[in-house]
Amino acid sequence: xxxxxxxxxxxxERVKEISPLRQALIRPxxxxxxxxxxxxxxxxxxxxxxxxxxxxGVMNWSVVSAQFMIIAVGACLLMIAGEFDLSVGSMxxxxxxxxxxxxxTLSWPVWxxxxxxxxxxxxxxxxxxxxxxxxxxxSFIVTLAFLFILRGFTIFLPxxxxxxxxxxxxxxxxxxxxxxxxxxxxxxxxxxxWLGDNGIIETFERGTREGQPVVDGIPMLIIWxxxxxxxxxxxxxKTKFGNWIFASGGxxxxxxxxxxxxxxVKVLMFMFTAFCATVFATCQVMEFxxxxxxxxxxxxFEAIIAVVIGGALLTGGxxxxxxxxxxxxxxxxxxxxxxxxxxxxxxxxxxxxxxLLGAVILNTYIRRIITGER
Amino acid sequence: xxxxxxxxxGDVQGQDPIIRMIDIEKHFGSVIALAGVSFDLKPGECxxxxxxxxxxxxxxxxxxxxxxxxxAGEIIFExxxxxxxxxxxxxxxGIATVHQHLAMIPLMSVSRNxxxxxEPTRKVAGISFFxxxxxxEITMEEMRKMGINLRGPDQAVGTLSGGERQTVAIARAVHFxxxxxxxDEPTSAxxxxxxxxxxxxxxxxxxxxVGVVFISHNVRHALAVGDRFTVLNRGKTLGTAKRGEISxxxxxxxxxGGQELAQLEGSLGGTV
Numbered sequence: 001x002x003x004x005x006x007x008x009x010x011x012x013e014r015v016k017e018i019s020p021l022r023q024a025l026i027r028p029x030x031x032x033x034x035x036x037x038x039x040x041x042x043x044x045x046x047x048x049x050x051x052x053x054x055x056x057g058v059m060n061w062s063v064v065s066a067q068f069m070i071i072a073v074g075a076c077l078l079m080i081a082g083e084f085d086l087s088v089g090s091m092x093x094x095x096x097x098x099x100x101x102x103x104x105t106l107s108w109p110v111w112x113x114x115x116x117x118x119x120x121x122x123x124x125x126x127x128x129x130x131x132x133x134x135x136x137x138x139s140f141i142v143t144l145a146f147l148f149i150l151r152g153f154t155i156f157l158p159x160x161x162x163x164x165x166x167x168x169x170x171x172x173x174x175x176x177x178x179x180x181x182x183x184x185x186x187x188x189x190x191x192x193x194w195l196g197d198n199g200i201i202e203t204f205e206r207g208t209r210e211g212q213p214v215v216d217g218i219p220m221l222i223i224w225x226x227x228x229x230x231x232x233x234x235x236x237x238k239t240k241f242g243n244w245i246f247a248s249g250g251x252x253x254x255x256x257x258x259x260x261x262x263x264x265v266k267v268l269m270f271m272f273t274a275f276c277a278t279v280f281a282t283c284q285v286m287e288f289x290x291x292x293x294x295x296x297x298x299x300x301f302e303a304i305i306a307v308v309i310g311g312a313l314l315t316g317g318x319x320x321x322x323x324x325x326x327x328x329x330x331x332x333x334x335x336x337x338x339x340x341x342x343x344x345x346x347x348x349x350x351x352x353x354x355x356l357l358g359a360v361i362l363n364t365y366i367r368r369i370i371t372g373e374r
Numbered sequence: 375x376x377x378x379x380x381x382x383x384g385d386v387q388g389q390d391p392i393i394r395m396i397d398i399e400k401h402f403g404s405v406i407a408l409a410g411v412s413f414d415l416k417p418g419e420c421x422x423x424x425x426x427x428x429x430x431x432x433x434x435x436x437x438x439x440x441x442x443x444x445x446a447g448e449i450i451f452e453x454x455x456x457x458x459x460x461x462x463x464x465x466x467x468g469i470a471t472v473h474q475h476l477a478m479i480p481l482m483s484v485s486r487n488x489x490x491x492x493e494p495t496r497k498v499a500g501i502s503f504f505x506x507x508x509x510x511e512i513t514m515e516e517m518r519k520m521g522i523n524l525r526g527p528d529q530a531v532g533t534l535s536g537g538e539r540q541t542v543a544i545a546r547a548v549h550f551x552x553x554x555x556x557x558d559e560p561t562s563a564x565x566x567x568x569x570x571x572x573x574x575x576x577x578x579x580x581x582x583x584v585g586v587v588f589i590s591h592n593v594r595h596a597l598a599v600g601d602r603f604t605v606l607n608r609g610k611t612l613g614t615a616k617r618g619e620i621s622x623x624x625x626x627x628x629x630x631g632g633q634e635l636a637q638l639e640g641s642l643g644g645t646v
Contacts, residue, residue, distance in 0.1 A: 238504055240493040240502070246481075247482065250480070250481045250482050251480075254478060257473065258490040259462070259491035313481075317479065317482070367481070
């Protein structure tokens with residue numbers, strides 16, 4: 001970023017040179033990068049033999065990380081635009097339940113069920129955003145209301161219709177559906193079979209699947225995560241709209257004075273967050289073959305934590321999608337790594353709280369460097 | 375302060391005004407904020423609008439920049455009557471306002487701020503991308519013209535001083551084709567050195583043919599760059615004076631709108 005146009009300046013005795021360390025510090029991804037290296041070093045040293053770095057182990061934490069990444073991308077762009085969405089977790093539960101009700105209870109084709117659910121959820125995201133920009137209320141309050149509203153419906157609807165809170169049987173109806181496989185399928189089976197045949201990855205040694213690789217393909221969930229990260233990163237850093245996202249979160253009034261359509265940017269980001277939550281829900285429903293009323297609980301906080309670990313400021317206007325993705329990776333690796341290492345899983349929460357606190361303190365310090373506040 | 379400053383003042387004789395505001399009145403319900411204010415601005419001049427707090431300066435410039443619609447009176451812009459529906463109309467016509475606050479976003483880089491809302495784009499494979507390279511080059515060029523040395527186009531605006539931020543905002547407005555630049559109290563929160571930077575910027579902008587409306591209640595700052603001075607008091611024009619026709623004391627007196635200040639000044643020994 002810093003290589004261009006620097007030579008053009010003659011130099012000014014009033015402008016102090018800043019050290020490369022400080023220059024690196026103001027990159028939002030720094031915390032995420034350091035954290036990723038630290039976490040991998042730690043588990044490579046202490047849990048290498050636990051199976052965490054076998055092909056199955058890698059796939060295990062990759063899938064968990066990818067789940068966090070999908071919702072973190074949406075939460076990241078929204079946070080940079082200066083808003084929060086606390087309804088992400090409820091939206092995941094709601095979207096999954098809607099797909100189940102449409103496809104199983106109402107027997108719609110699965111692809112229609114998925115599409116209608118996307119339209120419905122993105123519209124709810126737009127409603128969230130619309131209420132926030134119209135009333136000027138903090139998004140914290142508005143989306144907190146939707147956290148309860150959506151969760152309430154997610155429990156109420158299946159109980160009223162099916163007299164239960166988990167709707168199963170989605171795998172059967174989704175069999176052979178083209179859109180379902182975009183969320184629940186796997187790709188690269190041939191490549192993984194080849195890896196297995198050549199002894200690069202483990203294969204099953206007995207049973208009906210003898211000779212087949214333990215990991216037989218990359219789940220679409222991971223592909224979605226990668227696509228969304230690339231999309232989010234390019235949108236934020238390489239487009240006009242990305243500049244508007246930064247501007248809307250940095251100072252909405254100044255952005256408006258310069259002709260940035262702040263309200264439109266914010267509403268679109270709420271819609272994108274809802275879209276990401278629905279992608280998450282659809283992948284999850286296709287993987288489990290069922291929708292449960294308690295799905296997605298606390299996901300909104302996990303998304304926000306991943307974004308903050310990734311260097312975004314809670315106050316908006318600053319952050320990075322790559323950073324958020326690294327935050328999600330740290331999250332996934334630690335959660336699964338502690339499991340592999342045989343550490344009591346409740347300690348994960350302790351770790352989470354501590355890393356969140358550390359990240360926020362670091363971010364505040366970084367902000368002071370950027371803005372020159374004292 | 376004497377009239378002799380190191381700024382070259384615009385030659386404003388014989389030019390037609392770009393904008394003429396004739397007998398502008400603005401009422402807010404029963405409150406008469408402006409009771410017939412006339413004002414004009416020629417290209418390449420700096421016309422100072424002076425007045426104490428509550429004199430109607432802000433209402434008047436908001437009328438000029440399209441925020442308020444006048445209750446009565448006429449705005450003639452480039453020889454045509456103009457009716458601005460909203461600030462966007464005024465901006466498109468070439469009337470830019472630089473606010474003291476709310477102009478720059480501290481967390482964003484100078485070049486991102488400079489092009490905020492007017493980003494240059496470049497098409498790659500049918501998708502339009504923000505042309506950051508071009509934006510950086512133009513920003514560095516414009517900043518150099520204004521005499522600000524940046525560490526690089528990625529330097530955050532937060533690291534600039536208040537005066538430099540004003541200068542970036544002014545340079546931005548001029549770059550995007552402002553014919554009239556309204557500066558709302560640009561120096562009121564600045565230190566001595568920063569103030570002189572902003573005043574020098576105004577001088578540079580004026581020499582490019584842009585008309586500058588400089589709002590202030592500081593007579594010294596106004597006299598340093600102004601070509602003409604209009605004093606507002608209680609929603610009325612108290613008259614317009616050319617440079618050299620009026621002394622700082624007279625201006626100060628007009629602004630205060632009375633004799634009290636003259637007496638006060640006497641007792642304070644001319645320090646107000």
